[in-house]
Amino acid sequence: MRFIQDAFDKARPLFEKGGKLELLYPLFEAKETFLFVSRERTASGCHVRDSIDSKRYMASVIVALMPCLLFGIYNAGYQYLTGIAPGQPTDIHRCLWEGALRVMPIVICSYAVGGIWELVFSVVRKHEINEGFLVTGLLFPLVLPPTIPLWQVAVGISFGVVIGKEVFGGTGMNIFNPALTARAFLFFAYPAQISGDQVWRVVKDGVDGVSGATPLLVAAAQDGVQVVDRVSGAFGGWSNLFLGLIPGSIGETSTLCCLLGAVYLVATGIGSWRTMLGVLIGAFITCFLLNQACKDNTAINALPFCYHLVSGGFAFGLVFMATDPVSAAQSNTGKWIYGFLIGFLAIVIRTLNPAFPEGMMLAILFMNAFAPLIDYFVISRHMAWRMKRVEA
Amino acid sequence: MARFTLKQGYDVPIAGDSNPEVVDGALATVASVRPADFIGIKPRLLVRDGDSVLAGTPLFHAKDDESQVFTSPISGTVSEVSGVVRGDRRVLLAVNIESDGKNEAVSFEATSAAAIPGKSSEQLRETLVKSGQLALFRERPFGHVARAKHTPRDIFVSAIASAPLAPDPAVLVEGNEEYFQAGIDACAKLTLGAVHLSVPGTGSVCSAFSGAKNCQIHEFSGPHPAGVVGVQIHHIAPVRSRQDIVWTITVQGLIQLGKLFVLGRVSPEKIVSVAGTSALDRRYFRTINGAPLQNVIRGQVADETIRYISGDVLTGTDIGAEGFVGLYDDMVTLIPESIDSEFVGWMQPGFRKHSMFRTYVSPWLPKQKHRLDTKVWGGHRALFASDAYGKVLPMKMFPLFLVKSCMIQDIDEMVGLGIYEVTEEEMALCEYVCPSKTPVQKIIREGLEFLYAEA
Secondary structure (H helix, E strand, O other): HHHHHHHHHHHHHHHHOOOOHHHHHHHHHHHHHHHOOOOOOOOOOOOOOOOOOOOHHHHHHHHHHHHHHHHHHHHHHHHHHHHHOOOOOHHHHHHHHHHHHHHHHHHHHHHHHHHHHHHHHHHOOOOOOHHHHHHHHHHHOOOOOOOOHHHHHHHHHHHHHHHOOOOOOOOOOOOOOOHHHHHHHHHHHHHHHHOOOOEEEEOOOEEEEEEEEOOOOHOOOOOOOOHHHHHHOOOOOHHHHHHHHOOOOOOOOHHHHHHHHHHHHHHHHHOOHHHHHHHHHHHHHHHHHHHHHHHOOOHHOOHHHHHHHOOOOOOHHHHHHOOOOOOOOOOOEEEEEEEEHHOOOHHHHHHOOOOOOOHHHHHHHHHHHHHHHHHHHHHHHHHHHHHHHHHH | OOEEEOOOOOOOOOOOOOOOEEEOOOOOEEEEEEEHOOOOOOEEEEOOOOOOEEEEOOEEEOOOOEEEEEEEEOOOEEOOOEEEOOOOOHOOEEEEEEEEOOOOOOOOOOOOHHHHHHHOHHHHHHHHOOOOHHOOOOEEOEEEEEEOOOOOOOEEOOOOOOOOOOOOOHHHOOOEEEEEEEOOHHHHHOOOOEEEEEEEEEOOOOOOHHHHOOOEEEEEEEEOEEEEHHHHHEEEEEOOOOOOEEEOHHHHHHHHHHHHHHHHOOOOEEEEHHHOOOOOOOEEEEEEOOOHHHHHHHOOOOOOOOEEEEEEOOOEEEEOOEEEOOOOOEEEEEEEEOOOOEEEEHHHHOOOOOOOOOOOHHHOOOOOOOOOOOEEEEOOOOOOOOOOOHHOOOOOOHHHHHHHHHHHOOOHHHHHOOHOOOOHHHHHHHHHHHHOOOOHHHHHHHHHHHHHHOO
């Protein structure tokens, strides 16, 4: 690898101050640190440092997302094949191939368009390219339906990166999770494609196609059948919902894959187990109370917690969106409160609000806005305790 | 006796332990007194090149307090060539004394060890200040050198070596048990409250510590920074406000203090351990305060580019091959400088990488020690929250928010979040683990100085 390093060393003067390509230094820096851990020596404070950096930190989230992505590709192919002609052979190779044809353009589009914005801002602001984008660029496609038009992907990720992150000053300064901001933008700007009454499984000739309902839509319907029977009947039982071979957004359908991601994030110390557990507890208690209060067991209010867990974007949001280290609460107590309220709000929006079948995205965005307030509350209490100690 | 078991913290897996065998270092022909060791004072010089001095002769005093003097550790002359060293804008960097080999000292009142508890605190204090040995103490809040105008609420000593590769205090105290006790007795007279001695909560504790009298003994166990005195103060009797002043002193500082009162003279002898993979002869060496680094490493170094650190790898100072051991340091660490870069390092599985985060393979393997170099391992980024800081600071506080409040110089928040309880030392591990590579220690020091100047 010596020759690559030499090539970089040779090109370096071009990009440094006074060089011809000075403006593009962030691009140079990004390329170089992508390939080589920098030689930079510690200058102040600790003489040695932990070998983690923000690249590794963010890359770990991408590793955790891999099961969701791979299964999402498979499932997109599976839904496509069963959608165009029921009874077709659905062996794994065909599903992966057909799925990849639909999913990979979305992922590539998201990375390419978002990457350009990231570069533009780093050049204008003269800061290095932030790795947070690596995560955003993959999270965003995974919360989209596989039939989304690519131009919407491009518009969405542009909104997410620019308005969701860069206007605040880049990764580490943003208030809202950029991927969810992008998703929310598409959700409200182009509701027809992202969540009309049904989720498209196949699109033929641009407009026509086959569609299928998601579990939450089925649960919200009213046909006199018990809600549990209705949902599990439509999707082959709870275990199938858990595995995720159902129509829905690319990466969200499989709770099992989200669980694998969660195990990885918690084991490596990257994701906050406090936030995750907080969401679970909040949702469980809310569901339990709603179930108790609900007399009519055909209504969505009677849907037990275990079905909420496996339907829609609940598990995906819980593991990957709520735990975003930048937009979540940052104190440990705050994480519990933040998580609990996300769980509570997600269930409330799902059940008590007829306008939106899915509540996870809105709940997380809402709590993103409140996270600083939660931290403020926690910190104020701590400061009050310390003041009291001074007087004692 | 109180026991404290600390859960948070992290032992940096660094290789290069030193062998606890005490041998004589090279004879010191020169000793350096450096104002940089004494944070919080501005020096005013009292000697000139060519002056002859004794051990205990004042070299400079604090600008705002003439009684607070800083003295020579040995007898000799202020070197003609490089005696008074000044830096940019004539800042005094060092006063170098060339030894005359006679080891003569200014004599102060000598008191038998048994008589120290009977002395009045004024008498002891006078000797302490006049001899310049007040500088053996540092104070909290702010982590400055102890000031003659202050009387400490309590005095704290840590006899726990939790810092990476730090020397075993039991070895340091060996043969000096009486002076150690005399030092404690003297401290007990210097404070309004008590002397607090922290000892390891696990394993056997040497009798000089476990049997120490005239002080309160506390047991601490847990990973680094359990041995850092500021962490212990937090658990024993925290610093509550700006006026709540406590002093700290090292184990070897106590021994020197004991010798001052018992022998009636400045006694600069101390032991410095040599550690780190770049040092070839890693043992404990007898030397003196202000001795050149070369006296203890004696050229026994690996053939590579080396970082010479006075102190440990987390909080020490880069002094260079020709530097001098810091007054408060009882170790030097030699580690290789980072010279190479690693191809797609952040993507590798990392069988041999040191990390508290378990994203690499090595933290999952049985404990191994690594040959650490001075690589930063990544670019500097905006400080994004991760749980990391809280995992390595065993104190009831919010380190991440404290660092942020220092960055924006919000005094109310700094105070409310407990800035008075910390110095760089306690926060060093936060800097070590930070994925954004934030210079935490620098931020905390600047925050402290900003706050100090605001009064």
